[in-house]
Amino acid sequence: MTKSQYRHLYSTSENMPRMYCTPKIHKESNPLRHIVDYTESIGDNSSRALADLLGPLVGLSEHHVKNSKDLAGKMCEIMIEEDEIFASHDVVSLFTNTPTDKALEIIRDRLENNSTLKKRTLLTPSDIMELCEFILTTTFFQFRGNIFQQTFGTAMGSPVSPIDANLYMEWLEKKAIAIAPVNCKPQLWKRYVDDILEKMNRGETQNLTDHLNTVSATDSIKFTHEEENNGTIPFLDTLIVRRPDGSVKLLVCNDIVTEENDRKKEEAHIVEALRKCGYPKWSFQKVKKQIERKKDTKKKGNPKDKDKDSSKGLVILPYVKGLTEGVSRVLRKHHIATAVKPKQTIRNILIHPKDKQDKLEKIEIVYKIPCKSYNKIYIEETGRNFGTRIKEHAKDVE
Template identity: 55%
Template sequence: MHLFTDIRSRYGQHTVKSIRDLENTVKKIARYQQHLTFTHRCKDNGITPSSLRISCPINTEKARNIIRKAEKDLVGERIWVVRNKINVLERKSELQKQKTLNTDDRHHVDLHIVNKRESEGTKTKQRHKVKLERLKVKHETKQKSNYLTEPDLSVSVDKIPHEEYIVACESVCSKLPTEDAKSLRTEIAGMLKSAKPPKSNISKQERVALNALKKEKEIMVMGADKGKCIVVQNKKEYESKVKEMLNDHNTYEKLTKDPTPGYKRKLVEILKRLKTENKINESQYRLLYPTAENTPRMYCTTKIHKQGNPIRPIVDYTGSIGYQTSKALAEILAPLVGTTEHHVVNSKSLAEEMTAIMIDDGDILNSHDVVSLFTNTPIEKALDVIKDRLLNDKTLNQRTNLNPDDAIALLEFICTTTYFSFRGQIYRQIFGAAMGSPVSAILANLFMEWLEREAIATSSLDCKPKLWRRYVDDVLEIIQKDSTQKLTDHLNSIDPTGNIKFTFEEDHQGKIPFLDTLIVRKEDGSLKLLVYRKKTHTDQYLNFQSQHPLHQKLGVIRTLMDRMENIVTEEADKKEEEVKIRNALRKCGYPKWSLDRVKQQIKNKQPKQRKKNKESETPSKGMVVLPYVEGVAEQAQRIFKKYGISTAMRPTNTLKSILVHPKDKKDITQTSDIVYDIPCKSCKKSYIGETGRQFGVKACLYYDDNYNYTR
């Protein structure tokens, strides 16, 4: 400030103004120079700055390539333009320099100008550095193999979830004597008061990347259809793919209004009739009554293991009017599934059976797979099949008072009222069953049992399978050579609607995958089994540094070791599989002692027995589910144990919960099964209540000018 006061007194205001103009010019030069450096860095990293990005109006790969080339050319053009601007400003600054100043004043002014230039350059550099790092994160995310590993990784929390621990405590206090409940509250409160968050299990850079992904609106982060990985894809491409699927007018139709009220009335009419006829009691009626009225929401997962990465639609029925009815029907119908000789229970039972089979020289291993079984299952035929099975079910009256007609009436309602929302538009599924409804898997399974029975009974001798084993829509066969296509054509002719279509895969070099097994034909015609991993398998399991309790991490090892023991049939292959398991888990951070401990436990088979005996001796007075926070959850577990309360741990803050949000967001008024707080506008009082209905419906009963509801 003194510099300009002196200059003004000696040379006048005009000179001060000229120096200020020079100062602004050199600050511009500093900004442009940093901008030039930033643009060069973007070019070197193959990144397009946000201001130069072009929206692609045509959804084709050729159009996207044109856009990418245009963006690259724009980056080069910007470099040329900025460089020219710097040259122009440099010449301007030379003309603005004061030649009327004496030597000392010129020295002080030059020093001031240099400082201003450096200061402006530093500020701009820091700003561009942050911007470049953010662009790099986004760019690297898009350039990766399209899936992030370890989706179940639980990130350490910054804050202890006190409320959840208190709620867990209160949920069991009513089951304890008054003094014990008071003592339990005191101990839990004291523990929470001194509890501290655990050390972060991810780096600062990883947190920055997570925050950048959370804020990124141009991409969708999804769980893969199969395998432990996360798919990252362009949001517009995802939505375009889903809408293309929904444009299939043979399967879906758009609705102009929400059908929930009408469907609810139909369901209530059926339930009232069943209650009047004493086929369901009061408690069953209350359970099945559609209190919650959430519109089901549809999302899709990507089948990265299949060519073209097709999508699988899944409907979230939780809280919908038919959800409880669908669950009840699933319990009634479940015993009907798997009663045929062709049913595969699991990989272990398959391995036990296959080791006793010999294949003749003229036979091959073959597999068939149904294309989109759920959405192609003919509902009318499936209902006929299930009704026939119920009429012949001698144990139905032991599970329910409903007769076959009653069960079919409820099932028909559930299957013919499939609707959902996607991006604000409501659709109805007019053909097939929706994956996500509790009863859909059973309906599809029972239909497949009918179809396989018809297919095997009507197949000609030259393509009749010598072995047929099925798990839902996957079929393993032993058939004659050169009969695959004929059998496939026959299978595709069984469904009267023509929608059920099979694809096939023949064995390659005597090997064929089925479920998670690889069946290998030996030279003598016998079979051996190995563990099968798809090409998209990432070898990523729950990381040992994840915020999960130790027994869950050891459970990962035990699961892999048990699979090895149950599936792999030869000792040499078991040793090779164990090496693969150890190498994969080592990369996931598992120490050697953890693997050795589990192996010893499996060998002894003692811990489970001891645990079983201990639990039988001391029956639990209740159970709580605690959010796992390292150090805190273990301490809480010891406290609850003193009072005879069992505990279970659930992970919090997983990558999936942070990043994966494929479904439409629900408005607060559409939320059900909540505790709500409605504060008064006129005073400090508020109304606290609980409802299973949609909050918007409940709030209307209380809302007036004096209340402003909040969740």
């Protein structure tokens, strides 16, 4: 490990992860989703670095789906017979029910058999596993001033948890498909984290669900299912539709539409909705020209590629009138691209799911201290806990 890596991973924060809840508005009774916020906590940087190391191990399964666009590409040649049906399965609370011991075993096996690991890091599999075990088993968090510990599973909100859960699901699905009874073994299995789409024999969905619910050794992973209705089934922000000839098309999917006619209908619907909201006609024409220009650029090649190569990165700035413009100009002179985001949004004003953090617990801040004896102000930047720095300043002037 290099000195810069060590300094980055060595935590100067004394903060504990904080839990907050958000409602699942798409489910009956709106149950709460518990999320542990690791931002600015003692294990934040280590968790992010670990996620970067383990990320390339995920998605090597033939059943893995990256996103809606990837799903659309994989479904375009699928055919389904009359005696077959589309069904989907969902894992109940995957992150908090993933057995950590088994997940660590799977991660170790993947690391030891990964040929690219030595090119990506100087750390050995044993080094990474030591860090991984520490992060995944240190599950303390605070909520409304009290300290708790999660006793099973991984924390939803940790940068490592999606990777941990994905690797466990890859192992589980391989085992489940291999030992599935012939009558309910799916002919198609596509998974995005804990959402699974299958093509299987009609009338066997419940049998497959019962089988899947017996695969986990800890009995913690449980599945629920949904079958297609009137030849359609929703999956991963898409609506999968079976045609009379057995072929498949995907509809209503954010920006993924597989049929040209459906694309035109969707565009017309968006334009009409925006027009009713008061958007001017010139704004639609401007966007249309931008899309056409982007398509032409892809065909001919981007003349600005050289400028991109010389760019030193992107900085996202909160918009403050009269200040953000000047900062952007200075950064552009140094070949640093800028983007602007609103300083305050309706969401920020109305929604506060997290407990308010005390100013003394904050880290990575710039602060000022006025001097009572002289007309001076002391300004400093610190990555450490603000309360600790205040105590040190007070001790210095005793």
